[in-house]
Amino acid sequence: NVVSLFERECSIQRRNQKVIEEAPSRLLDEATRKAMGAQAVALAKAVNYDSAGTVEFVADQNRNFWFLEMNTRLQVEHPVTELITGVDLVEQMIRSAWGERLAFEQKDLAINGWAIESRVYAEDPYRGFLPSIGRLVRYDTAEEGDQGDYTVRNDSGVREGDEISMFYDPMIAKLCAWGPTRDAAIDGMARALEDTHLQGVGHNVPFLAAVMDQPRFRSGQISTSYIKDEFPDGFHGLAPDRRQTDILIATAAAMNEIAAEVSGDPSGRTDWIVLVSVEDAAPHAGPGDAHGVSLSYDDDEALTLDLVGEDRALQLSDIDWRPGLAQFRAVLDGVPFTAEVARVADGWRIRTRAARARVRVLSPAVAALYARLPDKVAADTSKLIQSPMPGLVVAIPVTVGQEVKTGETVAIIEAMKMQNILKAERDGVVKAVSAAAGDPVAADDVLVEFE
Known part of the structure; x- marks a missing residue:
């Protein structure tokens, strides 16, 4: 007994990592949904698969779709499927592992409403979504459950006072909102993000809120290039309406x-x-x-x-x-x-x-x-190479007195499963090196200074 629990839309990504997911998808019509589900079921049957699994497809705007991969597990965005189907996927995995047959069939499943998940990350969207570490000094979350026009679910892996280190994935929580329509789910997510407060680490809540307010997202015209298209110069907040x-x-x-x-x-x-x-x-x-x-x-x-x-x-x-x-x-x-x-x-x-x-x-x-105060002049940092994030120095492949050309690597920093390669933005001669391989550094620490 193999069933499909419909689709999740996961196109809004940065660095090939999903950021916002929803179920169902605005792209699919009923015929495409049925065909895609049938392909997923056929694959599971062909390999005699027994458990919950996630079949990924890539689709174009004309609803043509192609198989990408199968993940033999639940994925981070599984709560949105649970919210629109009423099926506890973890429970069903346990029952399947125990040898039980599914207690429902495809004809028993239907899509109810709309659900959206925002991945709350310890990363700074104002610095190119680079990881942020430190103690979670304050962590106030949106109230879960029925909020009248929408429902909130918050799956969190940390508590106030926890340390966000450089050694693990930066995810703090999976914040979900369900509504009877997509617009209601978006409005509920926007309010849930308003009610989420974090202090002590950089976080992407302002960015997530920006997406909820954007006309393009509300229209459903999204793709894997969404963040690059909408924020070509990086995220710098939005002017207030x-x-x-x-x-x-x-x-x-x-x-x-x-x-x-x-x-x-x-x-x-x-x-x-x-x-x-x-x-x-x-x-x-x-x-x-x-x-x-x-x-x-x-x-x-x-x-x-x-x-x-x-x-x-x-x-x-x-x-x-x-x-x-x-x-x-x-x-x-x-x-x-x-x-x-x-x-x-x-x-x-x-x-x-x-x-x-x-x-x-x-x-x-x-x-x-x-009104008479002069504008503040930014400090000149053109001769400095600064760490864009907290992390560990992997290498500083330059020495004092060395001539460096534009585009040459001058430092490599690692944090949260990601390496960041820093390159010289102009020709110059190294005046000082302030860190070495293995050193921990904070954001904005000076690594290399040019003459």
Whole structure:
């Protein structure tokens, strides 16, 4: 008794490693689905296979498909199959190993709704998805189970306080969302990612959130070149859209108000200037865009922010935050959201999905002074070869005084099953070598300096 549990779409990959998976696939129609399933069943029967297995196919946009390989095991994305079929695959593997026959047949199986899995990795998307190591200082996860419009499942292999080392795969969790439709599953995944907070290591949650917000992903027009096509210059976050800008403004204004009340030093001021400086889009920009804000409370004690000069108001209610918390939860104009927040010297650093910004809440007089600040000039690192990630030095094949040509290898770093070869970006003479084979290094450590 061999059955097919339908297909999983695994095209969004980086370095040939899957990042986002879903079931079913937008590409397949019912005829192709049936034909592909029949081929998988025929293969399993031909080799007398006994257990759960995964047959991989590659398909073109015209629904022609070809056999790629068979993995004689479950794969990382098996939860999405469980969510749309209701079948516990691990249980069925155990029963099969015990010698039991399957208790269901192909006619008993059907696709129910849509499921998406995001692989949460300890890797920094802002540095080309390079591995990140360190202690998982904070790890807040989305609440699992029925959330009304969607269902969340989180299969995690680590806990808060665990050490993410350089010796193992960088996966932290498999975050899954199910919904009755694909759009509902995407919306549920976006909210689940908002509710996921990690601190202590670089992670790809902002990137995953960016994909959920992209029109191309929502349209289902995806392929194995998706990340390269959509982020040809690497991932640098996304500029906030209108609602995300509103979240940045409202969150900063509310936290400023709450922090003042908690400290016992409220200013009584109701008119503020909120400066929003988007970090990823312009890392060396000046003070940012200025938004005039007037604060008040309605009869239900919900905070109202009137945006001066824009003739509109933001209604912020059900605020769940106090100083020291890393997540700010509230309802803005009737829609709930979660933002990642941190206090910085002169304001707040806030992330909403893929948009990160430094936000300052200032009096008009102080805001006028900020407008006069010069842009920050980036440090000159053109003569330095720095480690792009934490890891172990495999080799430094250059010596002091050596002439190096453009493109020549100057260092090799290894971490999390991956070697990174660093090459000279210009001709030069080596002035200093700061590491040797076997040395552990952190991100941005200087390895080689040129004259």
